[in-house]
Amino acid sequence: MSEALGNFEGLLREALAPVEPPEDLALRLESTLESITEMAADELQEWELSAMRDPRNWARPATALVVGGGAGVALVLLRSRRRAHGSSGGLSGARESAERTVRDLGRETRKLLGNH
């Protein structure tokens, strides 16, 4: 390797120095990941403990599957939060946002259930 090329690579290494993620990103992401793993575990435990005689409990496994089976729900929540950030607000904006969230959740749920 020529000295010039070596110098250029050194320059490139300096220019493309690793970028530290903002602290709030790390906290937010850790909290999201913790939530989706813990929620799934809780739901599953509850389901195992409950007698399946009561049909009202039958929806629980599906909830746990959706939450534990992937990050789809969390993704939907993140997207909704970002949209809420970007929107101009107001009642119609909130209603549109809620409708979009429900549509997104349905889409993600279908995807997840299709994957399992």
Add this chain to the structure above:
Amino acid sequence: MDEQVSTKPKAQLDAEFSDLYRAHLRDVYSYAYYRVGNHHDAEDLTEQTFLQAYRHFERAQRESRGRPLRPWLIRIAHNLAANLYRDRARKPATPIDETTMLAAPHTTEQLVEGREELSRVLGGVRRLPDDRREALIMRFALGMDNREIARALGRSDGATKVLIHRAIKQLEGLVKDPGEVVQDSGVAEDSDE
């Protein structure tokens, strides 16, 4: 035939994912930042990368057969970034080349300040074709070796070596002559030399 299904307890998988996340958060964020050119989108991309990774972690572990998972993570980020650009291309938005890679404060800003040379290098990186720019980001910002970059880009080791060599050569030209016209790298780098 299907791979043997993992029997790892969920708690163990979660702990291993947590280790992966801690080990590579900076890598994914650095890749995302240099790829998209601003902190807002880089944060978004990083979050989505780890959420997607969590979703497919067990399978990735099974199929990696003990190989490092960093290239897999970066590939997820690469695919998500491509989707982001595709979505934006459908709507009127600021093209990526017009984003301000150095406008937002970040850890390299102090280095770049007063160093015109580094600023020119970054300007040149921004003008490179996507595949060359990505290869250089992986090599120099993340310190990945040829094999890891090849896995992340879905290319052979030989093609990756050629890609990086040509990227550096082209970048040197752009730094020396900022007026140089950039042409797409085409498919030439897909073949080993």
